[in-house]
Amino acid sequence: MIRKLLLTTSFLFVAFVLPAQAFEIEPVGSESGIEAWLVSEDAVPVVALEVLFHAGSHLDPDGKSGLADMTTSLMTEGAGDLDSQAFASRLRDLNVSVSVSAGRDTVKIQMRTLSQNIPEAFELVRLALTQPRFDEGDVARVRAQSLASLAQDREDPDTVAYRAFFAEVFDGHPYAASPSGTPESIAAITVDDMRSYAAMAFARDNISVAVVGDITAAELAPLIDSTFGSLPETTDRKDPGDIAPLTPGTTVIERDNPQSVVVFGMDGMKRDDEDFIPAFVMNYMLGGGSFVSRMFKEVREERGLVYSVYTSLYPLSHGGLTLGYFATSNATAGEALEVATAQILDVAENGITAEELDAAKTYLTGSYALRFDSSRAIAGQLAAIQFEGLGLDYVDRRNSLVNAVTLEDISRAASRLLKPDAMRVVAVGAPEGITASPEAEAEAGAADETPAN
Incomplete structure (x- = not known):
């Protein structure tokens, strides 16, 4: 075929x-x-x-x-x-x-x-x-x-x-x-x-x-x-099993820096989850859409609290995460996290508007061809589609999948993923207004002693 x-x-x-x-x-x-x-x-x-x-x-x-x-x-x-x-x-x-x-x-x-x-x-x-x-x-x-x-x-x-x-x-x-x-x-x-x-x-x-x-x-x-062809027919690789649900909490790694970096996240989903495309569209409006996302508008544009802010889906073979990131001055770290959390909660409880959904569909379908703008990019996309088991016809179907997403689909995906009470936060710097959870203090010390990569 x-x-x-x-x-x-x-x-x-x-x-x-x-x-x-x-x-x-x-x-x-x-x-x-x-x-x-x-x-x-x-x-x-x-x-x-x-x-x-x-x-x-x-x-x-x-x-x-x-x-x-x-x-x-x-x-x-x-x-x-x-x-x-x-x-x-x-x-x-x-x-x-x-x-x-x-x-x-x-x-x-x-x-x-x-x-x-x-x-x-x-x-x-x-x-x-x-x-x-x-x-x-x-x-x-x-x-x-x-x-x-x-x-x-x-x-x-x-x-x-x-x-x-x-x-x-x-x-x-x-x-x-x-x-x-x-x-x-x-x-x-x-x-x-x-x-x-x-x-x-x-x-x-x-x-x-x-x-x-x-x-x-x-x-x-x-x-x-x-x-x-000379490779073995099958591998002897081990199956590590799926990841466990993350443990909520806050870790602060103290550094004498003028600004703080904050990474936060909640449980996510695998790429083959039936709600992945609705979640992908939802994330575009929450924090993945750069200048048009709610995170950018509320946390940076309206309040000027951060230098950069975004959210993303992080699907893996054995689980997934919903990630967020921002960088800000130490003095505004707590306020920035509070406003970012409020955006997550609002989408979780109320979804997005019909206008936002239409704008997301227009951009995500119109920009899809840009993923195929070079021979290397096309090869990368096709290998990834195979890897994920999405099918030879996925390129044909992808935009129709995005266009089929409804507000109800968005609400369902948001309710599954966006749970601020179950969020894990890691802050590096001297963030004012962000306090480490008691159980995370030892982890912060251990993380600070280990060279990062």
Whole structure:
């Protein structure tokens, strides 16, 4: 089955431009059982590949947080017969870019190449994925870079706040550990750990593949097999189970800063929840819509209390959160939190207006095409849609799903998510009017002693 994606904006790749047109999304099956989604377009001689694995930092063993991050950082630092310098030279000579990165739920591989170098580019991806070298000198260098980054992050209030927040709301779950690790965990990671992680995390049963550009389905199918076909059929990854409901409370991490950073949140939902699209539309009007959101209008525009403020949905494979953030002067931190909480309560109790709903639909449907404005962006969107199991026709259906949201849907989603009495708050600075919960004081001290990342 072929689905068509109508783009209303230009398609950019580096310095090349393709005219606006309809793109066919074609599933391409391979002999190894992997299905890639392809947008074939020969107007520009480039190809973008995006791969997502259901893996990430939640698979890091106890005491080895940062393992996924360190492993993926080293996968392009030499592979097969090519040491790090030779691998980098090969990428440069072919004008190919390959990157590998890890999040809480994912390992992502991105590749871009000129179409004349497609076979060589896919071979470099294969080597990085299946034969990373983990040479001693490269491991030492990446380890030192990670430690330096952790030391810098300790001084960043935003990073300190988010790390403490996630550690608290995910307490007892692998998501609680920072994907970047700690100095102690980074120092403890061995090459055997990295090889074990790669062997456990990457397989054909947990992969999503999207390709966009100057390549046909007939050309792509054998490349999928040669690049990914040698991976194990299934993974041996553990299932950590779903996150528990968060524990309400307030943590204050004292810092001698002129302003305070405040992260707050409530329980959320997974991406496959039937109320996710209504919640997405609701969040746009609450705090996700920048200048038009209630948070921006009430907390910043009307009262001038904050430098920035927003809310967002944070869906994960094993749960979700509803997040909020603002930065303000120490003197106005308490008042800003009070006004932000009032906006949450108002939407929870009263929903949004018909005018707000119409405005949200207009923006969210009209701006959707902007997510597909480059070959890399299209590949990223298609890989993510596969990863979430939303279906090949999701691109066609997405705007109709948004347009179908009613005020009743908004009220139902808001009542599920927006519960100020069940909110977790982390403030970093010297916030006036924000007091730590008794049970959170020890946590604040522990968070302040641990280098942030």
